[in-house]
Amino acid sequence: MTTITLVQGDITRQSVDAIVNAANSSLLGGGGVDGAIHRRGGPAILEDCQKLRDSRYGKGLPTGQAVATTAGELDADWVIHTVGPVWSSADDRSAQLASCYREALRVADELGARTVAFPAISSGVYGWPMEDAARIAVETVRDTPTAVEEVRFVLFDEAAYGAFARQVG
Ligand code: ADP
Numbered sequence: 089m090t091t092i093t094l095v096q097g098d099i100t101r102q103s104v105d106a107i108v109n110a111a112n113s114s115l116l117g118g119g120g121v122d123g124a125i126h127r128r129g130g131p132a133i134l135e136d137c138q139k140l141r142d143s144r145y146g147k148g149l150p151t152g153q154a155v156a157t158t159a160g161e162l163d164a165d166w167v168i169h170t171v172g173p174v175w176s177s178a179d180d181r182s183a184q185l186a187s188c189y190r191e192a193l194r195v196a197d198e199l200g201a202r203t204v205a206f207p208a209i210s211s212g213v214y215g216w217p218m219e220d221a222a223r224i225a226v227e228t229v230r231d232t233p234t235a236v237e238e239v240r241f242v243l244f245d246e247a248a249y250g251a252f253a254r255q256v257g
Contacts (some may be wrong), residue, residue: 113148129160152187172210
């Protein structure tokens with residue numbers, strides 16, 4: 089049974105087995121959650137990401153997929169990087185956003201992670217409307233069979249927290 093918890097705050101301050109990063113496909117850094125994770129986690133995470141680019145993910149990590157690295161100096165064992173879709177009003181990319189949560193949980197299960205912190209993927213620079221981002225996040229986690237015991241959504245501001253709280257009920 090997976091428990092969903094909500095926290096308003098900074099995902100890089102969480103003590104969990106795995107922290108999920110809203111990465112971009114280059115895996116080589118960006119703003120938002122990605123920038124914060126690399127800043128606080130130190131250079132070991134970027135070194136692991138570079139190794140992934142030099143091997144399995146020469147063209148980058150495709151949207152909707154997930155891959156793990158060390159968590160460096162973060163208070164976690166792993167960072168699970170996933171690439172959310174950019175919001176589009178013309179094109180329904182909901183399946184790709186759901187895939188981020190499902191694939192991150194699949195990687196978490198492979199690692200044996202029991203507590204996993206997620207940001208609101210795609211809801212920042214990638215422009216996904218928060219209410220819909222929250223709905224997809226919560227529905228997908230509820231529908232995904234996993235051995236993860238706690239999924240902790242870490243929401244940066246009150247508006248994001250409110251959107252997730254309405255979904256969790
Ligand atoms: P994306 O490119 O997938 O949209 P962002 O990192 O730009 O990813 O934003 C995703 C969400 O994470 C946004 O709601 C943003 O406000 C939030 N966010 C930014 N920094 C942090 C942080 N340090 N901890 C938790 N959430 C964060």
